[in-house]
């Protein structure tokens with residue numbers, strides 16, 4: 001999935017996003033309201049592990065939010081299991097300098113209909 005949101009765009013993650021990912025994600029204000037699987041501090045090794053994992057794992061959906069030509073956040077759908085198999089959790093985060101510009105609102109509006117089409 002690749003989509004332009006005006007000020008931002010959604011696209012697959014690339015291995016070359018590692019440095020920008022660390023810069024965006026290594027922030028307590030971003031980490032504090034996310035699930036425990038998000039490391040803090042967020043190191044270059046964490047970014048490289050995550051990006052390698054994304055190239056191997058095609059389940060669900062995990063997209064990079066690009067702002068001004070650089071990776072600046074993520075949005076994804078994580079499928080449930082067992083009795084939750086027909087549900088998915090929508091997760092998202094954005095680098096703090098870009099908060100309150102409506103970027104995540106636009107990203108959610110794009111990902112939700114796509115998720116209903118692509119998954120059961």
Ligand SMILES: CC(C)(COP(=O)(O)OP(=O)(O)OC[C@H]1O[C@@H](n2cnc3c(N)ncnc32)[C@H](O)[C@@H]1OP(=O)(O)O)[C@@H](O)C(=O)NCCC(=O)NCCS
Nearest residue numbers: 029030033091092093094098099100101102103104105106
């Ligand atoms: C939450 C987050 C993704 C919002 O991104 P954003 O691009 O600034 O969001 P938008 O500009 O589209 O919308 C902002 C609006 O969302 C609402 N909002 C944001 N954070 C909120 C929160 N914690 N609780 C309730 N509403 C919230 C507010 O109404 C806000 O309006 P405002 O800009 O007038 O204050 C960003 O703050 C972030 O990355 N936070 C850390 C990670 C996180 O909490 N992710 C969500 C959990 S999965």
